[in-house]
Amino acid sequence: MSLQPFHLAIPVFDVPLARAFYRDVFGLEEGRSAETWVDFNFFGHQLVIHHHPKMPYQEHANTNSVDGHNVPVPHFGVVLTWEQWEALAARLKAEETDFIIEPYIRFKGQVGEQATMFFLDPCGNALEFKAFKDMGQLFAK
Known part of the structure; x- marks a missing residue:
């Protein structure tokens, strides 16, 4: 597909x-x-x-706990290749991005292991970018 x-x-x-x-x-x-x-x-x-006009979630994001981190809801983003994710993380760090969740490996050693990071655009919309070394893990349980 x-x-x-x-x-x-x-x-x-x-x-x-x-x-x-x-x-x-x-x-x-x-x-x-x-x-x-x-x-x-x-x-x-x-x-x-x-x-x-500014939406309530753009001022005070709600969160859910995932892997010990407070993940903002709502959020959106893209699943990148591992190399794209690493390059974006480096670029954002160089831009001194204020991360909600710093780039790290989530679910390390578990099913669904992934690289992830969260930050806000200047209007308070939360973004997540993630990557999998094994894309077969994207929907793994």
Whole structure:
């Protein structure tokens, strides 16, 4: 089965600030845009930032405990290759990103072992990027 790109539209209360973040921190290519929204090629998927007043979760994220860490909910992101994940982690550290959860290996030595990291965009949207050395572990129980 081949994967099709997903489409995700998220609220941002400051379009220019969010646009600069997704363009400059990730180096994402911009697609169509207007004053109140911008399309991005988000690792082969379509991410759209839309102007919207600040949402409650953008001020105070709810969390769930996973592997001893408080994971923000909601969040979104992409499963990268191991090499892409390592490069992104290094880039974000160089940018002095304020991580919610620093890059680390989750479920080490267990089924579903994965690299993960969490941080916020400038409008309070939580992002998670993860990678598996064995992609067969993505949905493993």
